[in-house]
Amino acid sequence: MRFNSFYKQNKKRTEMIKTKQKNQEDFSLELFTELNENLHNIKKLLDEPSDLMIREFTIGNTDHRCAIVYIEGLTDKLLIDTSVIKNIQMETEDSDKKLADKANDVVDQFYNKVLSIGKVEKVLSLDQVSYAILSGNTALYIDGTDQVLIIGSKGWENRSIEEPISEALIRGPRDGFIENLQTNTVMIRRRIRDANLRFKSYQVGRRSKKDLVVAYIDGIINPDIVKEVNRRLKTIDLDDAPETGFIEEWIEDNFLSPFPQFSHTERPDKAVAALMQGKVVILLDGTPFILMGPLTFGDTLQSPEDYYERWIVGSLLRMLRYLGAFIAVFLPALYIALVSFHPGMIPSKLAFSIAASREGVPFPAFIEAFLMEITMELLREAGIRLPKPIGQTIGIVGGLVIGEAAVAAGFVSPIMVIVVAITAVSSFSMPSYSTALAFRMIRFAFMGAAALFGLYGIILAYIAVNIHLVNLRSLGFPYTTPFAPSFLRDWRDLVIRSPITTLTKRPKYMQTDDEERMGNKKGGQ
Amino acid sequence: MKSFEYGDEEIGEIEIFFIVASFMIAVGVLTLPRLLAESTQFSDGWVSLVIAGIISISFIWVTAKLASRFPNQTFFTYASLICSKPVAAVFTIGIAIYFVALTAYETRVLAVITKQYLFDQTPLEVIALLFLLVVVYAVSGTRVGVIRLNILFLPIILVIAVLLMLLNIQYFEVKNLTPAFTTSWAGYWKGTTESFFSISGFAGLLFYMKFVNRPKKAPKYAMFGVCVPLGLYLLLYVMAIGVFNTETTATLVYPTVELAKEAEIPGGFLERFESLFLTIWIMAIFNTTSLAYDVSLMAFCSVFGKVKKTTFIFVLTPIIYLVAMFPEDVGEVELMAKFLNYPILIISIIIPVTLLLLAKLRGIKGNG
Secondary structure, three states: OHHHHHHHHHHHHHHHHHHHHHHHOOOOOOOOOOHHHHHHHHHHHOOOOOOEEEEEEEOOOOOOEEEEEEEOOOEOHHHHHHHHHHHHHHOOOOOOOOOOOOHHHHHHHHHHHHOOOOOEEEEOOHHHHHHHHHOOOEEEEEOOOOOEEEEOOEOOOOOOOOOOOOOOOOOOOOOOOOOOHHHHHHHHHHHOOOOOEEEEEEEEOOOOOEEEEEEEEOOOOOHHHHHHHHHHHHOOOOOOOOOHHHHHHHHOOOOOOOOOOOEEEOOHHHHHHHHHOOOEEEEEOOOOOEEEEOOOHHHHOOOOHHHHOOHHHHHHHHHHHHHHHHHHHHHHHHHHHHHHOOHHHOOHHHHHHHHHHOOOOOOOHHHHHHHHHHHHHHHHHHHHHOOHHHHHHHHHHHHHHHHHHHHHOOOOOHHHHHHHHHHHHHHHOOOOHHHHHHHHHHHHHHHHHHHHHHHHHHHHHHHHHHHHHHHOEEOOEEOOOOOOOOOHHHHHEOOOEOOHHHOOEOOHHHOOOOOEOOOOOOOOO | OOOOOOOOOOEOHHHHHHHHHHHHOOOHHHHHHHHHHHHOOOOOHHHHHHHHHHHHHHHHHHHHHHHHOOOOOOHHHHHHHHHOHHHHHHHHHHHHHHHHHHHHHHHHHHHHHHHHHOOOOOOHHHHHHHHHHHHHHHHOOOHHHHHHHHHHHHHHHHHHHHHHHHHHHHHOOHHHOOOOOOOOHHHHHHHHHHHHHHOOOOOOHHHHHHHEOOOOOHHHHHHHHHHHHHHHHHHHHHHHHHHHOHHHHHHOOOHHHHHHHHOOOOOOOOOOHHHHHHHHHHHHHHHHHHHHHHHHHHHHHHHOOOOOHHHHHHHHHHHHHHHHHOOOOHHHHHHHHHHHHHHHHHHHHHHHHHHHHHHHHHOOOOOO
8 A cells, every 4th residue: 555655646746747847848958040049948947046147238229139148156157257248248339340240150250250259169959958058158049040159168167286185295296186077088188298198078968967077198108098098988878977986986997805806096197107108087077086097006106206205115115115015914813813713923022022911801802802893993994984083083083992991991902903004004005096996995804714713714814806907907908917927027126126227118017009209319318 | 998918818828927826836845845855865756756756747748738729718718629518527526526526625734734734623613613614604706806817816825935955055965966866667656656746737728728818938937937836846855854854854745834943034033934834825725726726617617608606605515625625634634635646647648648549639729
C-alpha cells in the first residue's frame, strides 16, 4: 500500500512537472525578426532571473531599436558600456555615416565597423544565445533580424593567483592554478612558447556544460595517448563535473585500485614538466587541480624540487621518500608482526624494554596499533576540516595530549606511540596526496595481514600488492614501468635524480615522438 | 585498449634473462650446499657445480634455439609441425603435468620451511593454502604481469643473498676449503647430477619464447640468465663450506638457512637474520611457483585451445593443493623431489635436443 501511495505521489509530481513545462511552452526556441518577441523568449527561457540584464536602446540618432542581454556579474560591465553601448549610440552621429537599410546588413555593419571588441560572432539559434549568455557573454539583438551577435565579454571575480597550499615548496615558482580555466591555460602558455603546444577543448556536463581543455605538445607526445584520452573523454556523460576528480574517476583504467592512475597538481611548473615528458594534461574550468597522465609508480614519489635543488640533494631526498613510503606502509605491520609473532627477532634488550612498556597494556599489539592508527587518521581528518588556526591546535592537543594521556593511562605502550608518530610523519613526506592516501589505506591491510600471519602475512600481502601493481595500467601504460618493464636509461631519473646534463633524453617508457631533450653541448664550467 | 609497444603479448630479451634466472633460484639454493658436501670433499663441489652449470647452459641454448626458430608460435604448434600432432600433444601435456607437480612441490616445501623457521604454530595446510591463493592471484592476471613480478623481485632476492654472504664473511675460514681436488671421479659425478637438477634448464622457455619480440637475441640472454643462479650457488656453496666445513654442511638440512642463522646484522637492530632471509626468500619461491603454474596453464591452453585460462585455474588449483598436501612428512617430500628430477632429463634435455635435430634434419622453420 505504501509503495502504491508513493507511486501515486510520484505520478502527481511528474504530472506537475509536465504542466510546468507546458506553461513554459508559451515561448518558442527559435529566433524571430521581432525584437520584442526575442526578448520575451529569452526572458521566459531563463524564467526572468533577477540577474538577467536587458538594456534596450536605439542605434545612433535613428529610431532603429536594439538590445543587449547579459547576466550581471558574469560580464565585464566596463567593456560593455564603453565598447558596445557607447559605440552603437554614437553610430551615425556624423552625417556622412548612414545606417544600412536592411537589418541583416546592420548586423554586418556592426560586426565590421561598430563593435570595437575582439571576440564577436554571429549565431542563429536561441540555444546558442542562452549558452553564450550563461557563460558570461553578451547577446546583441537588433530589431528586424533573426541574427544575434554574441560579444565576448566574460569577466567575473576571480581568486588571485596564490601559492598552492597543498603543494608547498621551499624553492620553485610560487604561483598556482586558480579556478579560472583561461588563467590556467595562460599560465602554461607563458611557460612554453612552442607553436606545437596544443589545447584541445571539450565540454563536459550535460547541464553544467563546463569547459575542459586537454593540453599536450605535439611532436613530443605519443599520438596514441592523445587518441586514447580523446576516446575516453568522449564517453563522459555526467550532468556536472565539479572537480577534475570526476573526470579522473571516469577515465581511469581501474577504478577498483587503491592507487591513483592520474596525478593531480595545482602547480603550473609541474604541469609543464609533465608536458615536456610527453604526458597529457587535463584542465577543467572551476578547479585549480589539473590532471596529468599517464602516471607511473616512480612519478608518485617525485617532487619538482628534486630538479630545482642540486642533483645530490635531489637524489638523497628522493631516496628518503622511498624510505618514507616503506615506513608509511610497513612500520605498524612490522611492529605487530615482531611483537606478536617473532619477538625473537627483536634485539633482546629492546625486546625487554618493549615487554616492560607493554606491561599492563590490556590489548594485543594489533588492537593497540589499530586504535592508535585510527586515532591518528581521525586527528588528521579533523585537522583538515577545522579552520586553520584551530586545526593546528587540534594537531598539538590531539598528538601530544592524547598520546601522552593514553600512555599514562596504560591504554597503549609508549613504543606504539612512537611507531604511530613515525608512520604519520613518513606518510606526510609523500609529495602526492593521493598516493599518500593509497599508502594509508594499504597500511591497514598490511596490519591485518601481520596480525593474522606475522611476517609471512606481510610478505604475502606485499606480493599481492605487487601483483596488483604489475597488472595496473595508467592510460594503457604499465604502472610499474620503468622498473618493470625495465628501461635502464630511465633509472637515471627514478630513485636517484642524476645531473641535468646527463638527462639528455626524455623518458623512454613514455615512447615519445621526440626523444632528445637537449643539444649536444655539454653543460658546466 | 591497445597499449603501444607494451602489448601484453610481447616481452624483450631482458625479460627472458630475468625469468630464466629467477625460475632457478628457489628452494634448491637452500639445500644445494648439503647435496654437494655429501658427495664431494672439501670445496671440490665447485667443480661439479661448474660442470653442471655448463651442461645446463648448453641445454638452455638448445632450448632457446629451438624455440627461437619458430617465433610467435606456441610449443604445441611447432612441435606438431616437427613431429605430428599426437606426439606434440603428449609432449605438451607431459610438460604441463610436470609443471603442475612442480608447483605443488614448491608450495609444499615453502610451507615446510615457513613452518619450521617462521611460524611454528600454524598448520601446514593453512600456510600452503595462503601461498597458493597468492600464486593463483598472480597467474590469473596477465601473463606479462607474472614476468614483471620476476623482474621486480629478483633484485631484492639477490640483494638479500649478497647480504647473507657479506654478513658471514667474518666466520669464513679459508682452511676449510683446502686441500683441493681430493674427490674421486664418482664423487664429482654424483655432485654434478645432484646439482644439475637445481640448475637445470628451464623448459618454460619453450613456451615463453612465443612472446619474445626479438627471438634472435634470446638464446644469448637465456644463457646469461643461467649464469646468475650459477654464480649465486657457487658463492653460497663456498661460503657454507668455509663457514661450516664439509662434514657439518653435509649434516645440515638447509645449510643456507643455517648460514643466515649465523649472520648478525651490524648494529644489532634486528636479530635472527634467518627469519628476514626466509621472508624475502618466499618471494624467490613465489617467483618459481608462479612461473611453473603459468607455464602449465600455457601448455594446457595451447593444447585445448577452446578452454579458458580461468577454467584451468579452477580445475588445477585444488589438484595442486591436494598433491602438495599428499606427502606425509619431510622424508616423503624429499622423495617427491627425487621423482620430480627424472622428468627434468626428458623435458629439458631429450625433448629440446630431439626436436631441434629433427627440425634441422627436416628443414622445418618458422615463418620468422
